[in-house]
Amino acid sequence: MSLHGSNVARCRQLIAKSRAPARCFSVTRSNGTGKERVVILGSGWAGYGFARTLDPAKYERVIISPRSYFVFTPLLASTSVGTLEFRTILEPVRRLPGKVGFLQGWADDIDFERKTISVEANAAEDAASTTVVPAPSPPPSETSRPESLGTPFKAPKGDLVNIPYDKLVIACGAYSQTFGIEGVREHAHFLRDIGDARRIRLRVLSLFEQCAYPRGLDHLSDDDKRQLLHFAIVGGGPTGIEFAAELHDLIHDDLAPIYPELAPLVSITVYDVAPKVLPMFDQALAKYAMDTFARHKINVKTEHHLERLRLAEGEFGRRHGALKIKIKEYGDDEVGAGLVVWSTGLMANPLIAKLAAKQVPLPGANPLSTSPPATRHLLRDARTGGVMTDAYLRARTVISAGEGPNAKPEPDSVLEDVYVIGDCAVMENEPALPKTAQVAAQQAAYLAKTLNRRKAVAGGNSGAAEKPFRFRNWGTLTYLGNWKAIHQSQADELKGWVAWVVWRGAYLTKSMSWRNKLLVPIYWVVSWIFGRGISRF
Amino acid sequence: MSLHGSNVARCRQLIAKSRAPARCFSVTRSNGTGKERVVILGSGWAGYGFARTLDPAKYERVIISPRSYFVFTPLLASTSVGTLEFRTILEPVRRLPGKVGFLQGWADDIDFERKTISVEANAAEDAASTTVVPAPSPPPSETSRPESLGTPFKAPKGDLVNIPYDKLVIACGAYSQTFGIEGVREHAHFLRDIGDARRIRLRVLSLFEQCAYPRGLDHLSDDDKRQLLHFAIVGGGPTGIEFAAELHDLIHDDLAPIYPELAPLVSITVYDVAPKVLPMFDQALAKYAMDTFARHKINVKTEHHLERLRLAEGEFGRRHGALKIKIKEYGDDEVGAGLVVWSTGLMANPLIAKLAAKQVPLPGANPLSTSPPATRHLLRDARTGGVMTDAYLRARTVISAGEGPNAKPEPDSVLEDVYVIGDCAVMENEPALPKTAQVAAQQAAYLAKTLNRRKAVAGGNSGAAEKPFRFRNWGTLTYLGNWKAIHQSQADELKGWVAWVVWRGAYLTKSMSWRNKLLVPIYWVVSWIFGRGISRF
Structure with a gap:
C-alpha cells in the first residue's frame, strides 16, 4: 500500500480544481467514511456480477462502462427473434441495490502509480449499444513484451474525467475476433450487445418484407430472394447454434404463415472451420444436435473457411444489402446471403495492450544500481493477449529492464490493488478457462466475497492468505430449437x-x-x- | 363504373411483364374470385381501423403504408417514459385476421383514370419509424385551385411498383405543422410514431446521465445542467399535456431517487400561443388540470410565441445537444433546454397537393363543345389543405376548365370508388371535425361497414343510398400525472x-x-x- 499513501498528495493536486458534486460519487479520494473506493471497469458478467456482490456498506462502488446496463447474454438470441422484449434482459447499473457510482464512458488510460483512471465520458443518446470491432492491428507478439501504443482505438470526443481509485477491478471484456478477414467488420452482424440483437431482428424482418414486394419495374427474381433469405451463421459454438435454432423457430412458427410464398426460399447455414460443431459436447449429444438441425433443414458446413465478405454488385447490394461470401472450399463461386451473423472467437480489448505498455516503477528498486531504473509492466498472455493473473485474480507483472528488450519474469509479483476478471483475464493456475459468462460470474463472485470478508479499511492485506479461485463447471446448455x-x-x-x-x-x-x-x-x-x-x- | 371496365385492357398491358407472385397479393386485377380489391393508403387509426373492419370474405384488402404496424397513439407518451414497452402498443399489419396484402412504401402517385397506384416500396431496416416533417412550402392557396406539383417531397429510392385498385381508401394522415419556424424541423422532437417515442426516451435518460458526470476537465456548471434538464413542450393540447404529465411522473418517481443531486435542477414547461391550454375542456376541468400541474411544479406559459430554435454555441450545443429557444415575449433572452417536444397542429400530407393537381377527364363530357375538354380534380379544403368529402366519405371533385384558372364547383360530384378518411379528409357536412383518433376510427368503421353491407361485386352502387356519416363524441380524456x-x-x-x-x-x-x-x-x-x-x- 505504499503507492497509495505516497500518492494522495499528488492526486489531490491533480484534481484540485474539480470539487466533487454534492451527492454524486466524489472524484476526490474518499475520506471520513473509512471506505475504500473500488472502481470497476465494465458492466458485463464480470463487472456487474462483482458490483452486485461487493458489500456497499464496506466499499464505495464506482462502475465505469460504456454501457449503462448489464445484458443477460444467454437470452440475447431470444430477443433477436422477438420471443422476448429487449429490455427484459437488461439490468440498469443504476438500479443495483445500495449506493453505487456510475460513469458512462470508456476508460482511456490508467495511471497505476497515481491510482487514477482517465475516462472519456460519453452518455450521449447515440452512445453505442452495438458491438464495435477495432480496426485491424498486428496480433499480439509471441513474447509478452509490451507493444508500442500504436494508434488509439478511437479518438476521445467526450468529457475527460479523472477518477482516483483505491482498488481497481478490470472487467472490460474482450472484442469479437474477425481474424482480419476482409469485409467482416463492415458487413457481418455480431450478437454480443442488445443493439446487435435489435439490428439483427430488424434485418431479418426487413428481408422478408423486401422479398414480399410484388413484382415491379425492377423486381427481385426468385434466385435473388433465395440469396436474400439465406441466413449464414459463422461459428459453430453455442452462440451460433442457439441463434440458428431461434431463427429457425421464428421463421417456421411466425414468418412462414404470413409469408407462405417465401418459406420455400429460406435457408439457414452454420459454417465452421473445425471438423465438428459444439466441441464442448460429447459425441452423442453433438450427434443429437446435428440430427435435430438436419430435421429442421438447418445446414451445418464444417471445415469451411470464410475468406471474404462483400456487398453484392449494383442495386442488389446497395438497395437490398445482399452479401456475397467467398469460401475457400468453393473457389471463386461466392455464396449469396442476406444476413451474416459472426460468432467465432474473442480477441483482447485494445485497452489491455495499452495498459501492458505502461512502465510502472518497481517498489523498492535499488537506487544504487548502475543499470537504468528497473520498471515493470502488466504480464500478458502470449496466446490471447489477456492479462495474466495469479490464483487470486490479482494482475501479474513482469520486470522490464528500462526500455530494453530483456524483459525478465518477476516470479509472484502482482500490481497492488489491481484485479482482473472475466474475458480479459488469463489465470496462471488455470490458463485454459473458456471466455464464458459462467467463468466471469464465478470469478466476480469469488473476488467480491474475498474483499467483503476483509476488514474494509485502506491498507488491508492483499488477499494472499485467502483460498485461491477454483472454477466449478456447472455444465453447458445449448438450445436447439423447437x-x-x-x-x-x-x-x-x-x-x-x-x-x-x-x-x-x-x-x-x-x-x-x-x-x-x-x-x-x-x-x-x-x-x-x-x-x-x-x-x- | 365505366372507368373500371374500360381500363382493364390498358392496365393489363401496363403490367404485362409483371406476373403476380404465387400466393402474394397480385398486381394484376383480381378476377375469378369475384372480389374487388380495396387498396388502403395508410396504417393509422383510419387505414388500419378500416382494414380491421372490412370483411376479407367480400373484398381483397391491400394496405400500402410506410409503416408495417399500427401505433396505438393514446399510449405513445407512456412508452416514451418507459411505463410501457414500445411493442405493446404496436399491431403488425400482417397479423390482421384474415388474408391481407401489405406493401411497405410510400404512395408516390395515383392514376385515377387507370385506377393504379405507383408505390415506392421501401422495407429496408432503416425505413422510417420517426416523424418526418416536409421541407417548408408555400401554404395552400386560398382558392381550391390545384397547385403546381413543385419539387417532390422525397426522391424515390426504393423499387417502384404499380398496384391496380378497384376501390381506393386514402387514409394517409397529416404531418406535423411547424409553421415554418426556424430550427423546429431540425431540433425539435415530435411524438407521433413509435420511433419518436424511443428517441425522446433515449434523450431524457441520456440528459440525466450526462448531467451526472463528475466534474472533469471540461465540466458542466449547475447552470448548464439547469438548461439541459429543462424540458420544453410546445403545444397545450392533450398530447402535449399528457407528455408533460408522464415526464413528470418518470422524473419524480424513477429518476429523482437515483439522481438525487439533479432533481432540484429539473424543470418542465408547456408553451402555448393561446390564452389557455386544453381548450376542449370546460373551465372547471381546465382549472383542475392547471392546479394539478402547479402542484407538480410544471410551468404552463400561455400566450408565448416561439420564434426560433437553435443549438447552443460551442461544445455545449455540439456535444450535449443543448438548445436555445427564442420566445417573442422574452425579446433577445433565449431560454435554454435539453429537449423540445413539438405538439402543435397538423398540416396536410404533401401527397394530397400532388393528387389535387391531377386533371381527371369528366365522365360524359360533351365532345362537341368548342371549349378545351373539361376536366376535374380533387376538391381541397382551403383552410387545412385536406381533401373535401361528401357525407359518405367519397372524394369530392371540382371542374377545372382545361388549364385555365376558372375552376367551377361541380355540385355533388365525386371521384368514383375513391374514399378519404381520417386526418387527410374534411367532410362537407361536418367541416370542423378535429383531427383525432376518435374521428378517424369512427370514419373507418362507418366506411368499412357500409362496404361490407353491399353486394361485393364489381360495379356495386356507390353508396349514396346509405345513411350519411355522423360523428358521435365519446368525450375527451387527458392524463395529468400522479x-x-x-x-x-x-x-x-x-x-x-x-x-x-x-x-x-x-x-x-x-x-x-x-x-x-x-x-x-x-x-x-x-x-x-x-x-x-x-x-x-
Missing part, C-alpha cells in the same frame, strides 16, 4: 424437452432482477400463445 | 383518480390485439411495483 435443448455437465447429460425445461428454468434464477424474473416467463407464455413479436421496430 | 386524469363528454365530467380508472380502462378495450390487451396491464402493474424501465436502450 422446444429442445442439450445439457452436459460432469454429473449428467440431458437432451430433448427435459433439457429445455432445465435450460429455461436455470436462466430464470440467475442474476436477474425480480422485474425481469417476472417478465421473462410472461413473454415466454405470451409468445407461445400469440406468436413472437413481429412489429418491425 | 394517477389523475380529466374526462369530459356531452354526458358527464370526471376528474381525479376516477377519471384515471376510466382513462386506463377505456384504452384497453379499443383496437388492441389480445396480446397487447394482456401485456399493457401487466406492464402497468410491473412499472407500478418495480418502477419504470430505465435501461437506456
Whole structure:
C-alpha cells in the first residue's frame, strides 16, 4: 500500500480544481467514511456480477462502462427473434441495490502509480449499444513484451474525467475476433450487445418484407430472394447454434404463415472451420444436435473457411444489402446471403495492450544500481493477449529492464490493488478457462466475497492468505430449437424437452432482477400463445 | 363504373411483364374470385381501423403504408417514459385476421383514370419509424385551385411498383405543422410514431446521465445542467399535456431517487400561443388540470410565441445537444433546454397537393363543345389543405376548365370508388371535425361497414343510398400525472383518480390485439411495483 499513501498528495493536486458534486460519487479520494473506493471497469458478467456482490456498506462502488446496463447474454438470441422484449434482459447499473457510482464512458488510460483512471465520458443518446470491432492491428507478439501504443482505438470526443481509485477491478471484456478477414467488420452482424440483437431482428424482418414486394419495374427474381433469405451463421459454438435454432423457430412458427410464398426460399447455414460443431459436447449429444438441425433443414458446413465478405454488385447490394461470401472450399463461386451473423472467437480489448505498455516503477528498486531504473509492466498472455493473473485474480507483472528488450519474469509479483476478471483475464493456475459468462460470474463472485470478508479499511492485506479461485463447471446448455435443448455437465447429460425445461428454468434464477424474473416467463407464455413479436421496430 | 371496365385492357398491358407472385397479393386485377380489391393508403387509426373492419370474405384488402404496424397513439407518451414497452402498443399489419396484402412504401402517385397506384416500396431496416416533417412550402392557396406539383417531397429510392385498385381508401394522415419556424424541423422532437417515442426516451435518460458526470476537465456548471434538464413542450393540447404529465411522473418517481443531486435542477414547461391550454375542456376541468400541474411544479406559459430554435454555441450545443429557444415575449433572452417536444397542429400530407393537381377527364363530357375538354380534380379544403368529402366519405371533385384558372364547383360530384378518411379528409357536412383518433376510427368503421353491407361485386352502387356519416363524441380524456386524469363528454365530467380508472380502462378495450390487451396491464402493474424501465436502450 505504499503507492497509495505516497500518492494522495499528488492526486489531490491533480484534481484540485474539480470539487466533487454534492451527492454524486466524489472524484476526490474518499475520506471520513473509512471506505475504500473500488472502481470497476465494465458492466458485463464480470463487472456487474462483482458490483452486485461487493458489500456497499464496506466499499464505495464506482462502475465505469460504456454501457449503462448489464445484458443477460444467454437470452440475447431470444430477443433477436422477438420471443422476448429487449429490455427484459437488461439490468440498469443504476438500479443495483445500495449506493453505487456510475460513469458512462470508456476508460482511456490508467495511471497505476497515481491510482487514477482517465475516462472519456460519453452518455450521449447515440452512445453505442452495438458491438464495435477495432480496426485491424498486428496480433499480439509471441513474447509478452509490451507493444508500442500504436494508434488509439478511437479518438476521445467526450468529457475527460479523472477518477482516483483505491482498488481497481478490470472487467472490460474482450472484442469479437474477425481474424482480419476482409469485409467482416463492415458487413457481418455480431450478437454480443442488445443493439446487435435489435439490428439483427430488424434485418431479418426487413428481408422478408423486401422479398414480399410484388413484382415491379425492377423486381427481385426468385434466385435473388433465395440469396436474400439465406441466413449464414459463422461459428459453430453455442452462440451460433442457439441463434440458428431461434431463427429457425421464428421463421417456421411466425414468418412462414404470413409469408407462405417465401418459406420455400429460406435457408439457414452454420459454417465452421473445425471438423465438428459444439466441441464442448460429447459425441452423442453433438450427434443429437446435428440430427435435430438436419430435421429442421438447418445446414451445418464444417471445415469451411470464410475468406471474404462483400456487398453484392449494383442495386442488389446497395438497395437490398445482399452479401456475397467467398469460401475457400468453393473457389471463386461466392455464396449469396442476406444476413451474416459472426460468432467465432474473442480477441483482447485494445485497452489491455495499452495498459501492458505502461512502465510502472518497481517498489523498492535499488537506487544504487548502475543499470537504468528497473520498471515493470502488466504480464500478458502470449496466446490471447489477456492479462495474466495469479490464483487470486490479482494482475501479474513482469520486470522490464528500462526500455530494453530483456524483459525478465518477476516470479509472484502482482500490481497492488489491481484485479482482473472475466474475458480479459488469463489465470496462471488455470490458463485454459473458456471466455464464458459462467467463468466471469464465478470469478466476480469469488473476488467480491474475498474483499467483503476483509476488514474494509485502506491498507488491508492483499488477499494472499485467502483460498485461491477454483472454477466449478456447472455444465453447458445449448438450445436447439423447437422446444429442445442439450445439457452436459460432469454429473449428467440431458437432451430433448427435459433439457429445455432445465435450460429455461436455470436462466430464470440467475442474476436477474425480480422485474425481469417476472417478465421473462410472461413473454415466454405470451409468445407461445400469440406468436413472437413481429412489429418491425 | 365505366372507368373500371374500360381500363382493364390498358392496365393489363401496363403490367404485362409483371406476373403476380404465387400466393402474394397480385398486381394484376383480381378476377375469378369475384372480389374487388380495396387498396388502403395508410396504417393509422383510419387505414388500419378500416382494414380491421372490412370483411376479407367480400373484398381483397391491400394496405400500402410506410409503416408495417399500427401505433396505438393514446399510449405513445407512456412508452416514451418507459411505463410501457414500445411493442405493446404496436399491431403488425400482417397479423390482421384474415388474408391481407401489405406493401411497405410510400404512395408516390395515383392514376385515377387507370385506377393504379405507383408505390415506392421501401422495407429496408432503416425505413422510417420517426416523424418526418416536409421541407417548408408555400401554404395552400386560398382558392381550391390545384397547385403546381413543385419539387417532390422525397426522391424515390426504393423499387417502384404499380398496384391496380378497384376501390381506393386514402387514409394517409397529416404531418406535423411547424409553421415554418426556424430550427423546429431540425431540433425539435415530435411524438407521433413509435420511433419518436424511443428517441425522446433515449434523450431524457441520456440528459440525466450526462448531467451526472463528475466534474472533469471540461465540466458542466449547475447552470448548464439547469438548461439541459429543462424540458420544453410546445403545444397545450392533450398530447402535449399528457407528455408533460408522464415526464413528470418518470422524473419524480424513477429518476429523482437515483439522481438525487439533479432533481432540484429539473424543470418542465408547456408553451402555448393561446390564452389557455386544453381548450376542449370546460373551465372547471381546465382549472383542475392547471392546479394539478402547479402542484407538480410544471410551468404552463400561455400566450408565448416561439420564434426560433437553435443549438447552443460551442461544445455545449455540439456535444450535449443543448438548445436555445427564442420566445417573442422574452425579446433577445433565449431560454435554454435539453429537449423540445413539438405538439402543435397538423398540416396536410404533401401527397394530397400532388393528387389535387391531377386533371381527371369528366365522365360524359360533351365532345362537341368548342371549349378545351373539361376536366376535374380533387376538391381541397382551403383552410387545412385536406381533401373535401361528401357525407359518405367519397372524394369530392371540382371542374377545372382545361388549364385555365376558372375552376367551377361541380355540385355533388365525386371521384368514383375513391374514399378519404381520417386526418387527410374534411367532410362537407361536418367541416370542423378535429383531427383525432376518435374521428378517424369512427370514419373507418362507418366506411368499412357500409362496404361490407353491399353486394361485393364489381360495379356495386356507390353508396349514396346509405345513411350519411355522423360523428358521435365519446368525450375527451387527458392524463395529468400522479394517477389523475380529466374526462369530459356531452354526458358527464370526471376528474381525479376516477377519471384515471376510466382513462386506463377505456384504452384497453379499443383496437388492441389480445396480446397487447394482456401485456399493457401487466406492464402497468410491473412499472407500478418495480418502477419504470430505465435501461437506456
